[in-house]
Amino acid sequence: MVNQNHTKIGKLHKKKIRPRDAHVGKIFHPRDKSNVLDSGISLWFPGPKSYTGEDMVEFHIHGGIAVVNSVMEALGTIPNVRMAEAGEFSRRAFDNEKMDLTKLEGVADLINAETEAQRRLAVRQAHGELYKMYETWRQRIVGVMAKIEAFIDFSEDENIEEDIYSEVCREVDWIINEIELHLDDKRQGEIMRNGVSLSIVGPPNSGKSTLLNRLAQRQVAIVSPIAGTTRDIVETTMNIGGYPLVVRDTAGLRSSGADVIETEGIRRAVESAKEADIRLFMLDARKVFDSDNGSTTSKLLQKTEWHELLSLPHTFVVLNMADGVPSSESPNMKVKIKEWAQDRGITNQTVLLSCASMYGWECLMQLLAEHIKETWGSNSAQHMPLTKIRHRQHLKNCIKHLNVFKETDEEMVVLGAEELRKASKALGQITGRVGIEDVLDALFSEFCIGK
Numbered sequence: 001m002v003n004q005n006h007t008k009i010g011k012l013h014k015k016k017i018r019p020r021d022a023h024v025g026k027i028f029h030p031r032d033k034s035n036v037l038d039s040g041i042s043l044w045f046p047g048p049k050s051y052t053g054e055d056m057v058e059f060h061i062h063g064g065i066a067v068v069n070s071v072m073e074a075l076g077t078i079p080n081v082r083m084a085e086a087g088e089f090s091r092r093a094f095d096n097e098k099m100d101l102t103k104l105e106g107v108a109d110l111i112n113a114e115t116e117a118q119r120r121l122a123v124r125q126a127h128g129e130l131y132k133m134y135e136t137w138r139q140r141i142v143g144v145m146a147k148i149e150a151f152i153d154f155s156e157d158e159n160i161e162e163d164i165y166s167e168v169c170r171e172v173d174w175i176i177n178e179i180e181l182h183l184d185d186k187r188q189g190e191i192m193r194n195g196v197s198l199s200i201v202g203p204p205n206s207g208k209s210t211l212l213n214r215l216a217q218r219q220v221a222i223v224s225p226i227a228g229t230t231r232d233i234v235e236t237t238m239n240i241g242g243y244p245l246v247v248r249d250t251a252g253l254r255s256s257g258a259d260v261i262e263t264e265g266i267r268r269a270v271e272s273a274k275e276a277d278i279r280l281f282m283l284d285a286r287k288v289f290d291s292d293n294g295s296t297t298s299k300l301l302q303k304t305e306w307h308e309l310l311s312l313p314h315t316f317v318v319l320n321m322a323d324g325v326p327s328s329e330s331p332n333m334k335v336k337i338k339e340w341a342q343d344r345g346i347t348n349q350t351v352l353l354s355c356a357s358m359y360g361w362e363c364l365m366q367l368l369a370e371h372i373k374e375t376w377g378s379n380s381a382q383h384m385p386l387t388k389i390r391h392r393q394h395l396k397n398c399i400k401h402l403n404v405f406k407e408t409d410e411e412m413v414v415l416g417a418e419e420l421r422k423a424s425k426a427l428g429q430i431t432g433r434v435g436i437e438d439v440l441d442a443l444f445s446e447f448c449i450g451k
């Protein structure tokens with residue numbers, strides 16, 4: 001609830017509430033003290049030491065619909081009190097300079113975090129790790145700008161240090177280097193924030209949809225023995241070892257027998273697989289090890305399209321239907337798989353699986369969790385990773401202007417100074433004081449009511 005009339009809020013209690021003390025007691029209707037709405041805890045935060053920087057009061061009440069409705073209705077009878085809009089508290093905090101834009105984005109991510117890895121990343125951002133880093137760089141650029149101004153004004157003066165210009169260039173080099181290191185992060189933060197994308201690809205009837213359903217633990221995709229059942233991309237999100245995963249089931253890859261719609265599905269399948277962070281290339285193990293069908297699968301594996309997908313990094317081969325392969329659980333099977341892969345030039349890590357009996361399931365889950373953790377999950381990095389494309393764009397822009405400054409002739413230092421100003425502005429746009437109305441509108445739509 002938002003109010004311009006906080007003193008009246010006190011009317012919901014009989015005793016006076018002290019600032020920042022938990023007040024336990026009955027909550028009354030402000031217009032009818034005989035009407036007890038609930039018993040709860042109230043907290044009063046006088047501004048500016050509050051989340052928004054303004055006077056705030058919190059009511060902790062029982063969560064039943066009738067209790068919440070009666071307290072809301074009672075608050076609504078106080079003049080100038082109304083329901084807050086989505087993100088209004090945070091917007092006020094931003095307007096009152098209690099938070100910068102990166103912290104706000106961290107709060108929004110915290111609200112929407114679904115996995116432990118996302119929560120950890122969001123907490124770091126909400127606590128200002130990105131803000132501190134970007135603000136440090138901006139302050140250093142401002143320092144450089146001050147030196148350049150002195151150089152412009154007093155370069156004729158004998159007192160000005162002779163090597164000030166080269167000192168400034170060294171400082172600019174340092175900033176560029178720091179930002180480049182931050183940008184070169186394998187998109188770690190963005191991937192953790194949005195989820196690691198995983199595409200399941202392979203020929204029809206290899207069990208791709210069955211695997212998706214197993215991962216999602218519900219019937220997301222249609223499973224049938226008819227080849228070409230999946231025609232478009234079916235997507236679901238899940239949590240694997242605390243990491244967010246966006247899994248996509250795709251149309252089976254085949255070159256003959258597909259109609260126009262399925263052909264379009266196959267095109268999308270290949271596109272999705274190429275774009276994904278991880279690929280599971282699924283084959284029917286029965287066909288792979290069957291003397292009649294084995295050579296057909298081998299020929300298909302040589303197809304340029306299949307070969308291209310298999311040679312992409314982060315691609316694993318899954319030999320499904322292990323339950324249909326004789327002695328699949330024998331120790332010799334590992335050697336057999338190794339030989340099969342070597343003979344076909346397949347270097348991808350390969351897992352034997354049965355979506356029916358769940359043989360190999362633990363092995364696949366462990367492989368994925370460890371791979372994600374090793375590749376994108378080391379969140380304990382000294383510097384926090386980038387979390388948004390928006391930040392990346394402004395940082396690239398900042399580097400671009402710093403490089404133009406460096407290339408500008410010393411004689412044209414006034415033009416160079418303008419580039420420094422643009423570089424500092426680019427960083428200011430990330431933390432949010434320059435031209436960010438559209439960003440704010442989009443951001444606050446992600447918040448829940450109130451917060």
Ligand SMILES: Nc1nc2c(ncn2[C@@H]2O[C@H](COP(=O)(O)OP(=O)(O)OP(=O)(O)O)[C@@H](O)[C@H]2O)c(=O)[nH]1
Pocket residue numbers: 203204205206207208209210211222223224225226227228229230231250251252253320321322323324353354355356357
């Ligand atoms: N025996 C056995 N059958 C399986 C296994 N996994 C899937 N199947 C069956 O294989 C058939 C095809 O499975 P799907 O999951 O629809 O295969 P798909 O690769 O998605 O097929 P498309 O949609 O044509 O690309 C279904 O009848 C499944 O029940 C398995 O591990 N063992």
